[in-house]
Amino acid sequence: MDVLTDNFSLYGEGFLGTVELTVYASALALVLGFVMASFRVAPVGSFRVFGTVWVTALRNTPLTLLFFAVMLGLPRFGLVLPFEVFAVLALGCYTSAFICEALRSGINTVPRGQGEAARGLGMSFSQTLSTVVLPQAFRTVIPPIGSNLIALAKNSAIAGAFSVTELLGTYKTLSELGYSIVWTFVWIAVGYLIITLGISALFHVMEKHWGVAR
Amino acid sequence: MTESTALYDIPGPQARRRHLIYGLASTVVLLAPAGWIIHLLFDTDQFTSTKWMPFEYEGIQELLLRGLGNTLKAFAYASVLSLALGAALAAGRLSEHRVLRWVSGLVVEFFRAMPVLVMIFFIFVALKVQPLPALVAGLALYNGSVLAEVFRTGVHAVARGQGEAAYALGMRKTQVMTYVLVPQAVRAMLPAIISQLVVALKDTSLGFLIT
Amino acid sequence: MAVADPLIELRGVNKHYGALHVLRSIDLTVGRGEVVVVIGPSGSGKSTLCRAMNRLESVESGEIVIDGKPLPEEGKALARLRAEVGMVFQSFNLFAHKTVLANVSLAQIKVRKRKKEEADRRSRELLDRVGLAAHADKYPAQLSGGQQQRVAIARALAMDPKALLFDEPTSALDPEMINEVLEVMRQLARDGMTMVVVTHEMGFARSAANRVVFMADGKIVEDRAPEEFFTAPRSERAREFLSKILKH
Numbered sequence: 001m002d003v004l005t006d007n008f009s010l011y012g013e014g015f016l017g018t019v020e021l022t023v024y025a026s027a028l029a030l031v032l033g034f035v036m037a038s039f040r041v042a043p044v045g046s047f048r049v050f051g052t053v054w055v056t057a058l059r060n061t062p063l064t065l066l067f068f069a070v071m072l073g074l075p076r077f078g079l080v081l082p083f084e085v086f087a088v089l090a091l092g093c094y095t096s097a098f099i100c101e102a103l104r105s106g107i108n109t110v111p112r113g114q115g116e117a118a119r120g121l122g123m124s125f126s127q128t129l130s131t132v133v134l135p136q137a138f139r140t141v142i143p144p145i146g147s148n149l150i151a152l153a154k155n156s157a158i159a160g161a162f163s164v165t166e167l168l169g170t171y172k173t174l175s176e177l178g179y180s181i182v183w184t185f186v187w188i189a190v191g192y193l194i195i196t197l198g199i200s201a202l203f204h205v206m207e208k209h210w211g212v213a214r
Numbered sequence: 215m216t217e218s219t220a221l222y223d224i225p226g227p228q229a230r231r232r233h234l235i236y237g238l239a240s241t242v243v244l245l246a247p248a249g250w251i252i253h254l255l256f257d258t259d260q261f262t263s264t265k266w267m268p269f270e271y272e273g274i275q276e277l278l279l280r281g282l283g284n285t286l287k288a289f290a291y292a293s294v295l296s297l298a299l300g301a302a303l304a305a306g307r308l309s310e311h312r313v314l315r316w317v318s319g320l321v322v323e324f325f326r327a328m329p330v331l332v333m334i335f336f337i338f339v340a341l342k343v344q345p346l347p348a349l350v351a352g353l354a355l356y357n358g359s360v361l362a363e364v365f366r367t368g369v370h371a372v373a374r375g376q377g378e379a380a381y382a383l384g385m386r387k388t389q390v391m392t393y394v395l396v397p398q399a400v401r402a403m404l405p406a407i408i409s410q411l412v413v414a415l416k417d418t419s420l421g422f423l424i425t
Numbered sequence: 426m427a428v429a430d431p432l433i434e435l436r437g438v439n440k441h442y443g444a445l446h447v448l449r450s451i452d453l454t455v456g457r458g459e460v461v462v463v464i465g466p467s468g469s470g471k472s473t474l475c476r477a478m479n480r481l482e483s484v485e486s487g488e489i490v491i492d493g494k495p496l497p498e499e500g501k502a503l504a505r506l507r508a509e510v511g512m513v514f515q516s517f518n519l520f521a522h523k524t525v526l527a528n529v530s531l532a533q534i535k536v537r538k539r540k541k542e543e544a545d546r547r548s549r550e551l552l553d554r555v556g557l558a559a560h561a562d563k564y565p566a567q568l569s570g571g572q573q574q575r576v577a578i579a580r581a582l583a584m585d586p587k588a589l590l591f592d593e594p595t596s597a598l599d600p601e602m603i604n605e606v607l608e609v610m611r612q613l614a615r616d617g618m619t620m621v622v623v624t625h626e627m628g629f630a631r632s633a634a635n636r637v638v639f640m641a642d643g644k645i646v647e648d649r650a651p652e653e654f655f656t657a658p659r660s661e662r663a664r665e666f667l668s669k670i671l672k673h
Contacts, residue, residue: 117518120481121531122505
């Protein structure tokens with residue numbers, strides 16, 4: 001217990017670091033994922049190819065490797081940014097590939113006939129999209145996006161190995177200070193549980209709210 | 215289009231022309247940064263032969279091969295262990311004993327909520343285990359828990375009539391599981407199992423962080 | 426057949442699915458107020474024909490003229506035309522995330538730009554007409570197939586269309602629900618709605634159609650009054666088809 005009370009500010013800093021990483025990277029992942037998903041379902045071939053390459057490349061690269069590529073590679077080209085920004089870039093881009101796939105399969109679960117019925121009534125493309133297709137896709141997409149963002153929060157631990165202030169990284173300082181390692185880790189674990197369970201609760205609420213009516 | 219979605223109407227001649235123009239324009243726009251990156255790579259001398267010379271040294275080649283070997287070794291151990299652990303935990307969650315069900319549920323939920331890296335660091339730092347076993351153990355705990363859920367949903371996804379038919383023939387629960395439910399569940403869940411093993415393979419790269 | 430006041434005209438329409446020639450130089454005219462029933466073995470191209478009339482399927486050559494104007498290929502003009510030609514699908518295609526009332530009102534509001542109250546009033550009127558006024562606030566999944574299809578008909582009617590296209594409206598229904606849908610369609614026919622109906626319901630064809638069009642292998646083989654067609658089919662193909670269907 002002492003570990004926590006004595007080092008509350010250190011833990012707090014790490015915890016907030018992880019939360020910040022998660023929030024920013026989630027925002028990036030959602031935006032990029034949305035863009036890539038619209039590329040992947042676009043009627044224009046070159047967009048589809050680009051989206052597919054993006055998803056395939058990022059999904060099949062180990063995140064650690066991506067971190068190295070971003071942290072060591074980009075500065076070589078004169079792009080020097082704080083480690084935190086690099087970490088958000090790596091995490092956000094990586095997760096965007098998974099978000100993209102979740103969105104795309106959500107759109108594909110909307111039966112073709114729904115679009116045909118809307119167009120058959122004289123609705124335009126944007127009306128069909130906004131009143132018929134997207135609302136239905138949105139409902140099916142909430143749970144997989146939730147689990148992808150939870151995965152992102154957990155993956156943010158890797159950033160700690162690249163000198164970004166976050167939860168897992170606090171263990172180093174604490175073990176140097178001579179605290180019990182087991183208890184150090186217990187409180188780190190609690191921190192992650194709070195974040196992951198928080199995200200999962202948030203998405204449960206969203207699913208309850210928008211998911212059932214059908 | 216090969217895939218049919220609810221999104222688009224069949225394009226008319228104007229739409230097709232528009233798509234062609236967008237296609238050409240976007241190709242240019244997307245290829246431009248690619249060209250610029252290649253230019254940068256040339257500019258920073260990434261393609262000069264001296265930068266690629268090291269790959270000719272036997273020592274480097276051996277090092278790369280040894281790295282590949284270690285990756286595969288860690289993956290092999292981790293995947294076998296996580297499949298076994300997954301099966302055990304799934305059996306626990308499907309068991310008739312409430313305590314067993316409860317305990318395996320708790321284990322599964324905990325390890326799924328924990329970053330793999332925290333597990334690996336904990337085993338490596340706190341339990342003072344060698345890097346390879348620490349990596350393998352961390353991966354096995356995490357992926358085993360995920361696989362347990364995959365197995366469980368797989369068993370639940372097998373039509374109820376299958377289990378009922380087997381019970382009606384007089385089989386006991388173990389027999390129903392081993393002869394009827396599990397084989398079908400594994401077949402249905404094979405894509406999910408394989409993609410989880412791919413995750414395990416990718417995550418072996420976390421080993422770098424503890425060496 | 427000569428038609429006095431044509432509303433839908435197809436001339437020399439052709440379409441392929443890969444190597445399959447699904448529509449072979451189709452000529453067909455549907456007069457205002459006429460009920461034309463299209464029958465034929467599965468794969469004969471009758472659904473494709475029906476869906477081509479509001480361009481849910483594109484055609485490769487030939488002309489489709491609706492109410493004197495060529496069928497637009499895309500854009501606003503096509504949307505406007507589709508609002509004039511209602512479509513009823515085999516699989517109902519009610520919007521799963523909207524209530525029955527909202528299903529009927531949606532396009533009135535979005536396309537016809539009616540006020541919500543006005544649209545809802547009209548929707549309730551139509552739901553009453555198809556016998557479903559009590560179900561206005563339910564979701565489609567809570568209704569039976571027959572009820573869903575009647576809602577779909579009300580949804581199409583809400584646009585005040587010039588014509589209605591029915592693409593196998595009863596094929597996805599349980600036998601006991603077919604009649605409630607056909608009854609609504611018969612009533613529409615009596616009210617003078619122009620209808621093109623692709624169906625396997627020979628009883629409906631006999632009792633409600635002005636003309637029966639028999640299709641096989643992408644061609645229109647016969648186009649005649651129902652009584653003539655059913656009692657004395659001219660082609661071998663039609664005789665064979667009828668003998669298979671009417672045996673039981």
